[in-house]
Amino acid sequence: MAQTRRSKMIDEIDSRAPVAATVADSADQLTTIYDSDTYGLNAMRETLPSHCYKKIREVISTGQALDPAIADMVANGMKEWAIKKGATHYTHWFQPLNGLAAEKHDAFISIFPGDDRLLLEFSGMQLIKGEPDASSFPSGGLRSTWEARGYTVWDPTSPPFIKREVNGSILCIPTAFCSWTGEALDQKTPLLRSMDYVSDAALAVLSSIFGEKHKKVFPTLGIEQVCESSVKDKQTNIHFYLSRPDLINCGRTLVGAKPPKGQEMEDHYFGSMNARIVACIQEVEWRCWKLGMPLKTRHNEVAPGQYEVAPIFERANVASDHNMLLMDILKSVAIKHDLICLLHEKPFAGVNGSGKHNNYSLATDGGVNLLDPGLTPSQNARFILFLSAIIRAVDLHADLLRASVANPGNEHRLGANEAPPAIISIYLGQELDKVVRDIISSNKTTLTSPPQKSVNTTASTTSTTANNEVNNMWLGVDQFPPLPRDSTDRNRTSPFAFTGNKFEFRAVGSSQVTSFPCIILNTIVAESLIYIRKEIEAAIAAGTPASASYNQVIKKVLQTHERIIFNGDGYGQEWRDIAAKRGLLNLRSTPEALSLLNSDKNIKLFEQSNNILSPVELASRQHILYEFYSKSIAIEAKSMYDLVATSVLPACYKHQRNVAESLNSIMPFIQSQPNFKQPTAQINNLGELIESINLLSEQNIKLNNAIKHATSIESDCDRATHLNQSVIPIMNEVRRYSDHLETIVEDSLWPLPKYSEILFLR
Known part of the structure; x- marks a missing residue:
């Protein structure tokens, strides 16, 4: 039997060598390395003047307001610590309303005026404030495409950390993210408020x-x-x-x-x-x-x-x-x-x-x-x-x-x-x-x-x-x-x-x-x-x-x-x-x-x-959540339609042809021998295949039409409701017929890795 992608993968898993150890540290180093890539109180104590350390500790422990006067000292201590850790860049690490973390990297460099000497600098203002583009993140209507300015602001209660990459490290500074008009465009700002x-x-x-x-x-x-x-x-x-x-x-x-x-x-x-x-x-x-x-x-x-x-x-x-x-x-x-x-x-x-x-x-x-x-x-x-x-x-x-x-x-x-x-x-x-x-x-x-x-x-x-x-x-x-x-x-x-x-x-x-x-x-x-x-x-x-x-x-x-x-x-x-x-x-x-x-x-x-x-911030989050739901279901529906049309049905057609050809190849012999029983098992199998393929194809076409209809609905709530009440039930039917066909189509023809392989092969 010709090898399929699935069978090649199974062979590859079977030939795997034992996993080599990748952790160089040992248990007796745990207390030493713990928190070592974080600019927390321990690192601050070693890199900041005592009066500055006391002030920043009070901010962290009691939540009192940050004194801007210490920002330059903190920034300098943080930079020196990060450079020793191999960091060439820093980023304001924030959490926009897309469910992910975001970062824009800037190098610790500037040019000395007059002779173009390279300096390593990081100021208090660079620590406190960043300015990323706010137009391309979900805002729920708080920002238009042409309203691009956004701000990140340092959260001193969450420690900066080192993110290590293959060719260097980045100092990540946890920040909040807001619009030019002051609305929260992130998860952190309302969390800290609450x-x-x-x-x-x-x-x-x-x-x-x-x-x-x-x-x-x-x-x-x-x-x-x-x-x-x-x-x-x-x-x-x-x-x-x-x-x-x-x-x-x-x-x-x-x-x-x-x-x-x-x-x-x-x-x-x-x-x-x-x-x-x-x-x-x-x-x-x-x-x-x-x-x-x-x-x-x-x-x-x-x-x-x-x-x-x-x-x-x-x-x-x-x-x-x-x-x-x-x-x-x-x-x-x-x-x-x-x-x-x-x-x-x-x-x-x-x-x-x-x-x-x-x-x-x-x-x-x-x-x-x-x-x-x-x-x-x-x-x-x-x-x-x-x-x-x-x-x-x-x-x-x-x-x-x-x-x-x-x-x-x-x-x-x-x-x-x-x-x-x-x-x-x-x-x-x-x-x-x-x-x-x-x-x-x-x-x-x-x-x-x-x-x-x-x-x-x-x-x-x-x-x-x-x-x-x-x-x-x-x-x-x-x-x-x-x-x-x-x-x-x-x-x-x-x-x-x-x-x-x-x-x-x-x-x-x-x-x-x-x-x-x-x-x-x-x-x-x-x-x-x-x-x-x-x-x-x-x-x-x-x-x-x-x-x-x-x-x-x-x-x-x-x-x-x-x-x-x-x-x-x-x-x-x-x-x-x-x-x-x-x-x-x-x-x-x-x-x-x-x-x-x-x-x-x-x-x-x-x-x-x-x-x-605020009312507009709450409405924006509702809009974003509706939009995320609708986009997610639409992507799933489109993916299902394509998967069935281009992978599942072609495999079913091949198996249907094989069964039909097998049946046709023996029918002359069966017809020439009146005492032979009819191949009812194969006939029934072919009939089940034809019926199931027809039903799957019909539901898949129905799914495609439902997807197209969803794009014409303007209301966030109505579109999400349509996808939930109309599209998902059709997807369930498509899955039902596809899953049934998986159990009767020849294994070597089935194009997708099966649950028994994905869940158990390690």
């Missing part, structure tokens, strides 16, 4: 209600990143990835029959990691550690070829920056190891999709985790207040949380295979649920001071046990040491689950920028904290004792918003029925979710929140 807003709201609660004095409260994130790998080989141009135009164009497979074996044997999750994958992830880890990114956990995920890495908690803006870097590092290191990193939420149908679990908490500048329940949560008034604020926030603004995770990939993922459903709810666990029920039915909560706890915990691990006494499990084996039981189980079907001392927002997609969901969380939590504080203060002003005012307000809040709490199976029809009776939203599609993004309620919320997103 962080200040929730900090002010939390500080006011801590001071007014509990008499505690803190300088700053920081939202923290621990972001679990799940990705999938696809075998790729750089040495030849014959490999699975480049043989799948759908993976290249869309990041996911548009056709592909279910393999004989998928994830049903449950043999991949936490399984022994493939040597090539371990080598790849080890290099990712060392690169991240040098950049001060505290990656801690790695493991096989549920689906074949699916892997997860998770860091220790960081401040939200730094965690978001680091996650952007991590996605870039994963993709670039994967290529070096002859792999492809797929960040699409559902690259392969029928197996687990990939998410990004945002573990969210609030911490003071002294390291106190405000969501730590302590040993007696029912008596921890501070914890109960912050818990109540989050319950109220999620109930009132479930539409915003759902919109914050609305993208094309998540439509394939939400609602099954350990991804939460589109109905937003909160999981508290048995113990906290009892605490909430007790408060609603009585007044047991009192104003007491909770214990101080550290916020340093990993994203993938639950924390303290919240019981009056240690709750150890006994497994019937005397030799086992005491096994402490956590205060909550883990509910993988909940979009927003309490997991010990944080909430895990599980609905965020693998490819998403984490800033937008965090902006929403900060804003709605701050609004609820302000509401609860004002209600308590008003009750006290009316003459009610402080403790009674607290109990009265907390009880009312929990009574009003308990409908959002659900501790059961989020996948079942029973929960959908319960949610409908409770009046909870079930926004299953992206257009449905995005339609509510700039509702009057949400416009008012952001306006009252110090304009974290």
